[in-house]
Amino acid sequence: RPPAIVAEPIPDVPFQDGCGLSHAVAMKEAGGAKLSAGKISCPMAGALAMWLEHEVQPAAEEILKSKVTSVRHMGTYACRNIVGVKGLKRFRSQHASANAIDISAFVLSDGSTVSLSKHWRQEGPQSQFLHRIHRGPGNYFRVAVSPDFNEAPHDHFQLDRGAFLVPVHYHPDQSHMALGGFRKAGFALVAEPEAAAMGLKGRGDTRRERI
Numbered sequence: 001r002p003p004a005i006v007a008e009p010i011p012d013v014p015f016q017d018g019c020g021l022s023h024a025v026a027m028k029e030a031g032g033a034k035l036s037a038g039k040i041s042c043p044m045a046g047a048l049a050m051w052l053e054h055e056v057q058p059a060a061e062e063i064l065k066s067k068v069t070s071v072r073h074m075g076t077y078a079c080r081n082i083v084g085v086k087g088l089k090r091f092r093s094q095h096a097s098a099n100a101i102d103i104s105a106f107v108l109s110d111g112s113t114v115s116l117s118k119h120w121r122q123e124g125p126q127s128q129f130l131h132r133i134h135r136g137p138g139n140y141f142r143v144a145v146s147p148d149f150n151e152a153p154h155d156h157f158q159l160d161r162g163a164f165l166v167p168v169h170y171h172p173d174q175s176h177m178a179l180g181g182f183r184k185a186g187f188a189l190v191a192e193p194e195a196a197a198m199g200l201k202g203r204g205d206t207r208r209e210r211i
Contacts, residue, residue, distance in 0.1 A: 004050075005029065010026050027040055051137055054139075072115075078093070116130065116155050142161055
């Protein structure tokens with residue numbers, strides 16, 4: 001069995017003005033798929049490998065009858081502020097510390113490509129696959145933003161391991177829950193055990209990710 005991650009450590013970049021790198025790697029593969037990311041934090045690399053291994057690959061085999069061989073993305077490290085959320089534009093993005101990645105598409109072993117821009121809002125197995133795997137990141141990331149959130153991530157998932165989360169256990173049949181609007185708005189919701197570990201109690205205690 002191939003290793004879950006193929007990566008090499010890279011030098012730290014001292015933090016200045018909210019941007020920098022610490023304990024980051026250059027990643028080539030994760031979860032059985034090629035994923036080239038020149039600068040990504042170790043927690044993000046591990047989370048990606050787990051998500052791909054335990055959520056993405058099984059969903060691809062079940063729904064699409066194929067395996068994911070390559071993951072395309074739109075960037076990891078970028079010294080910039082948050083975009084797309086009016087009230088948070090003065091804050092640094094998780095991209096400023098290589099603690100986020102924007103996933104745009106998945107290349108399959110049959111040669112086809114499933115992309116967020118083309119398939120997220122369509123009907124069919126490709127859309128079913130994308131919506132299935134967006135339910136799973138809460139086990140590995142703090143927040144997973146989908147194209148349903150707003151216009152900023154209209155063509156990608158933003159996944160990150162930032163300091164904030166939506167501490168609710170999500171189930172597709174629980175749209176009546178007080179925080180169901182977060183899921184409809186494009187948030188994947190973090191399971192309650194992780195929320196408890198961070199000292200967040202109850203479903204009314206919510207914090208939105210600084211994306």
